Amino acid sequence: MKKQKLLINGERLSKTLEKFADFGRTVNNGVTRLSLTEEDRLVRDYFCSCCEELGMTIKVDDLGNIYATLPGIEDKPPIVMGSHMDTVKKGGRFDGILGVVAGLEVVRTLVENNIKPKIPVMIVNFTNEEGARFEPSMMSSGILSGKFEKTIMLQKTDCEGTTFEEALNTSGYAGEVESRLKEATAFLELHIEQGPILERESLTIGVVECVLGMVCYEIEVTGESDHAGTTPMNMRKDAFFTTNSLITEARQKLGMLDDDLVFTMGRVNVFPNIHTVIPNKVIFSLEARHKDPKTIRQVEEIIEGLTTPGSKDGCEIQVTKLWDRDTVWFDKSICDLLEQSTNSLGLSYKRMVSGAGHDAQFIASYIPTAMVFVPSINGKSHCEEELTTWEDCEKGVNVILETVLAIQSK
Ligand SMILES: [Zn+2]
Incomplete structure (x- = not known):
């Protein structure tokens, strides 16, 4: 028994x-x-x-x-x-x-x-x-x-x-x-x-x-503040619009990497954060987690590639890796x-x-x-x-x- x-x-x-x-x-x-x-x-x-x-x-x-x-x-x-x-x-x-x-x-x-x-x-x-x-x-x-x-x-x-x-x-x-x-x-x-x-x-x-291993970045976008009513759209350096393109690009590229990858843009600060002023700075976080270090490396390449100049409305983009863990x-x-x-x-x-x-x-x-x-x-x-x-x-x-x-x- x-x-x-x-x-x-x-x-x-x-x-x-x-x-x-x-x-x-x-x-x-x-x-x-x-x-x-x-x-x-x-x-x-x-x-x-x-x-x-x-x-x-x-x-x-x-x-x-x-x-x-x-x-x-x-x-x-x-x-x-x-x-x-x-x-x-x-x-x-x-x-x-x-x-x-x-x-x-x-x-x-x-x-x-x-x-x-x-x-x-x-x-x-x-x-x-x-x-x-x-x-x-x-x-x-x-x-x-x-x-x-x-x-x-x-x-x-x-x-x-x-x-x-x-x-x-x-x-x-x-x-x-x-x-x-x-x-x-x-x-x-x-x-x-x-x-x-x-x-x-x-x-x-x-x-x-x-x-899961993870990597955490801070991305700073710098534009120029001007009057929200008097500055024509084609003369602006709007840090928030640029941030919006960056986030869309990051989401689209990271989303294609692997089904198990999770990524988050959990913190966003907009400056000066006044509705009549064109934002001159945005700072946001971008973290990603995956078990395979190769995937994390690909994530890093994508995020660091976001600085590539292109149609970024003349704003400056600075990408800083805050920390990572295996x-x-x-x-x-x-x-x-x-x-x-x-x-x-x-x-x-x-x-x-x-x-x-x-x-x-x-x-x-x-x-x-x-x-x-x-x-x-x-x-x-x-x-x-x-x-x-x-x-x-x-x-x-x-x-x-x-x-x-x-x-x-x-
Ligand atoms: Zn616990």
Whole structure:
């Protein structure tokens, strides 16, 4: 007879998620829990008390990252689960916290079944993932992986001028640099998809293979300001009309590259922005994301080609690349294990990419890492309407549990 599978307690999971949402819950059933605020301090305290109840030991590093460990029989690098507990302003009840509560539910399941793991099991909460209070996002995992400089990050300020360092000290969660996550057997991050694909395809689980590479440009168009009523059309250098042609050209050329390419012109500033004055300057952003670096190179050629003089109404065009990042591929063997776990639980799934950034992409630089997505209803996230069904949350956590057990018995 086949052995009964160990499964998590779905009802306890949903209650726990609701309990965590009480820390910063908004009137419209969303959550505002910016990093290192009072709400964040309280949710951290609560998380630590839940872990201590399970016999876990808590360590906090110099960035406020919390590590709760259930000891193993063998003294091996831990299997780590987790994500972040901070949210954006008026965010949802699932982004980030699901990955942390998943870890808690996995450990609760192990403990209540008297399973002492061979390899230690750890839950992590990364500080300031959202970057909603202190830019950039994924700040602490970025420092851990050497991507960001700690001394520079400590001086980042929120909109009231408080530095990250001050907020860290006030929170009481500034710990020891020695406690930082240095090595692990694996890192597994369960997260909501934050997009519409799984729901559209009626699938339950996304095994995430990579976080998309991207490139971000700023384009500045300079013309001349004149009177909007007295200057004939053929004597104008209208920066906004030129911008309009540039955007049309970029959209048309980028749109022909690849169906999976996504690109956005999300920020546009028009100067002087007065209806009686011909605009003399427009500055806009243009970002694009794709998994294949060759496609990103083609994107760069197209965007940089936009400066070619032609019928640009005599305006000057300056294209500046602000930054780029390569696609981060997750660990193949961990992805395979996640896929096996999903199959063994009889869940529908697909391998997919993440268009959004996550702590896992930085941790992947030094720890075997992969992510699991569960569907977001209507693809909504970073808003109070953010929703994932309790059933899908439960299934996602079961995939994490099954994978932790599979790594244990390897
Ligand atoms: Zn998140």
